[in-house]
Amino acid sequence: METLGMLLDGFSVALTLENLLWALVGVTLGTIVGILPGIGPALTVALLLPVTFGRDPIGSFIMFAGIYYGGMYGGSTTAILLNTPGESASIITALEGNIMARMGRGGAALATAAIGSFVAGTLATIGLTFLAPALVQVALKFGPADYFALMVLAFTTVTSLLGSSLLRGMTSLFFGMALGLVGIDLQTGQARYTLGMLEMLDGIDVVIVAIGLFAVGEALYAASRHGRVASDVIPVKDSIWMTKEDWRRSVGPWLRGALLGFPMGALPAGGAEIPTFLSYSLERRLSRHKDEFGKGAIEGVAGPEAANNAAAAGVLVPLLTLGLPTSATAAIMLAAFQQFGLNPGPLLFQNRPDLVWGLIASLYIGNAMLLVLNLPLVGLWVRLLSIPAPYLYGGILVFAALGTYSLNHSWVDLATLFLVGIVGFIMRRCDFPVAPAIIGLILGPLAEQQLRRALAISQGDYSVFFTRPISATLLSIAFVALVGPAVARFISGRRRRAGAAVA
Amino acid sequence: MTPTDPMTQQGNVTSGPAPAEVGQGPAPLHPQGRIWAWLNRDLLLGLGVVALAAFFFIGALRIRISPSYAHIGPRFFPFLVSTGLGACGIGLVAQGLRQLKARAVPTGGEAAEPPINWVSVALAATAVVVYILLLDRAGFIVASTVLFSLAAASFGARRYGRAVLVGFILSFTAYWAFTQWLGLRLPAGIMRPILLWLGGS
Known part of the structure; x- marks a missing residue:
């Protein structure tokens, strides 16, 4: 009941005209950047950070959350109509949805994606509303050693679950953590890796x-x-209204997708990709129209889209309650909290309930806005896809440079931007996932702090990580997440070879 | 597909697994794409990562520690991270050597990737460098217009005049919006007299 009261207070914050406006700006921007190829919610929030500096944090976060949710909606439109998923969580949607569009059923695919996103997004936001306060109670018991173990868990799951190879994920993560080392050491005031440049003392900005x-x-x-x-x-040739048959076949996948997506997003495992894959294979197994899969089955759009939106809401649980980002966008949101001098976690729920609950309430509102914005107006958004690539990327680069320069008005930042861009190109080309690098960069310094704090408390005794029950549990899960997939692959490989030998 | 304006044309549709080769734009296929595969991607990348790890490891040795600080100091975590990075690099090198030995096709997305269009990449990268050089001297609007136009050219925009015009309008609008309404400071550069005349700053 207490939670409902808090939520109502949150609505009284989110429903002010100003904050409604911020939510509308956020979801509109989110939809646009979700649809445009080559630009996503993480980049958009990063670009807007300098603009929001010194403004009201509540309005800013309501806008950021709108961008985050809107990006998920917009991404599905691109995936269905262009077959180039705007973001990785839409890969599965592109699979079935694009085939549907080619068969002239693009409207139905867009509708089931949008309504499914709304249903799952709302269910997951309800989940967030009730899970977050409970998790905050748990988080209050966390000591430095436990936080460190939690971050190790996030590192391992993020790298072993994202991308094609563990080795590439780990390389990306350690690269990010190495960049995070640059700057003044907070505990002793020593400069590290600054190459004698004053500009480097503050470290490399995660936004850049x-x-x-x-x-x-x-x-x-x-x-x-x-x-x-x-x-x-x-x-899109057909009507965007679904037939009765479409509805009947979509409702189940929506609900199952939400049930799969939310917990998987809420775990420190994070990421919205895995639940979409799981939802797709689940729906294929359950469907009475198995033959249609791969040929444009509506279940194959409804389920994964629901799962990805539910997971997106789930990611906010560890972010708000523990300060633990598990996706690139969440990492940038954490950077946004830091910019406003706020630290997500139990204390934020105590000290700034207006902000936390206003933000959560705005998610309900944003979801409703997105449904209205996406269904009837989809024709308008689709026209964004006709922006010629030269202008699109020209514009992206202009705003990228503008966003970077406005941080500190320094050319060193721009040079860093350029170098990181080259690295990003190599990573993208050579199949390295980018998200672990960003998570490593922002979590690395926090992990170091917790590690050193834990060891200072224990007088340098490393066994604290294994004797404290919370920390020991988290580290064991991390170990399983790291080794588990390899072991499973080894066993199934042996079994297959054994089977081949018998045959 | 109907013939389109080169402005909007982004190339051909790939329907099959083989990347479609397009004889359009200033970008003929370069054989360099093959060199990447020949030199072995993972081996090169691994060596690069090892070098980076070595930089951070040696750098960690040069971080000063005060003798009065008893607990683990500012060197510990850098050692941890650079060792981890180095291990990843060695892993990549090993993977590359194994592929070389087996004469295997590189794994991952490379097989499905078309050869790199180096002309476009170089032009887009140059655009950013030129922007950095121009920003303080010529001002935001000029630098952004140049960045936009060069980037557009790298993506095959042919009507250069139109690209420059679009870039200018975008840059001018962005400058005006950010300095007048959002309170950011951006260098006016050589446009200052005109901006002052328009009532801006």
Whole structure:
């Protein structure tokens, strides 16, 4: 009951005209950047950070949350009509949805994606509303050793679950953590890796790295493919209203997708990709129209889209209650909290209930706005896809440079942006996931702090990590997450070889 | 597909697994794409990562520690991270050597990737460098217009005049909006007299 009271207070914050306006700006921007290829919610929030500096944090976070949710909605539109998923969580949607669009059922695919996103997003936001206060109670018991173990868990799951190979994920993570070392050591005041440059004392800003990897790296990558690969937009011919049959076949996948997506997002495992894959294979197994999968089955759009939106809401649980980001966008949101001098976690719930609950309430509102914005107006958004690539990437680079420069008005930042962009291009081209680098950069310094604090308390005794029950549990899970997939692959490989030998 | 304006044309549709080769734009296929595969991607990347790890490891040795600080100091975590990074690099090198030995096709997305269009990449990268050089001297609007136009050219925009115009309008609008309404400071540069005349700053 207490939670409901808090939520009502949150609505009284979120429903003020000003904050409604911020939510509308956020979801509109989110939809736009979700639809546009080459630009996503993480980059957009990063670009807007300098603009929100010194303004009201509540309005800013309501806008950021709108961008985050809106990006998820917009991404599905691109995936369905262009077959180039705007973000990785839409890969599965692109699979079935694009085939539906090619068969002239694009409208139905867009509708089931939008309504499914709304249903799952709302269910997951309800989940967030009730899970977050409970988790805050648990988080209050966490000591430095436990926080460190939690971050280790996040590192291992994020790298072993994202991307194609553990080795590449780990490389990306350690690269991010190495960048995070640069600057003044907070505990002793020693300068580290500054190369004698004053500008480096503050460290490498995660915002610059995000813009470099996502905007410059992505633009260079797109340039490298220019004239080699291309795509065309499939026009929507049918009505965007679903038939009775479509509804009947969509409701189940929506609910199951939400149930799969929310817990998987809420775990420190994070990421919205895995639940979409799981939802897809689950729906294929359950469907009475198995033959339609791969040929445009509506369940294959409804389930994964619901799962990805639910997971997106789930990611906010560890972010708000523990300060633990598990996706690139969440990492940038954490950077936003830091910019406002706020630390997500139990204390934020105590000290700034207006902000936390206003933000959560705005998620309900944003979801409703997105449904209205996306269904009837989808024709308008689709026209964004006809912006020519030269102008699109030209614009992305102009705003990337503007966003970076406005941080400190320093050319060193711009040079960093350029170098990181080159690295981002290589990573993108050579199949390294980018998100672990960003998470490593922002969590690395926090992990170091907790590690040193824990060891200071224990007088340098490393066994604290294994004797404290919370820490020991988290580290064991991390170990399983790291080794588990490899062991499973080894066993199944042996079994297959054994089977082949018998046959 | 109907013939389109080169402005909007982004290339051809790839329907099959083989990347479509397009004889459009200033970007003929370069054989360099093959060199990447020949030199072995993972081996090169691994060596690069090892070098980076070495930089951070040696750098950690040069971090000063005060003798009065008893607990683990500012060197500990850098050692941890650079060792981890180095291990990843060695892993990549090993993977690369194994691929070389087996003469295997590189794993991952490389096989599905078309050869790199180096001309476009170089032009887009140059655009950013030129922007950095121009920003303080010529001002935000000029630098951004140049960045936009060069980037657009790297993506095959042919109507240069139109690209410059669009870039200028975008840069001018961005400058005006950010300095007048959002309170950011951006260098006016050589546009200052005109901006002052328009009532801006």
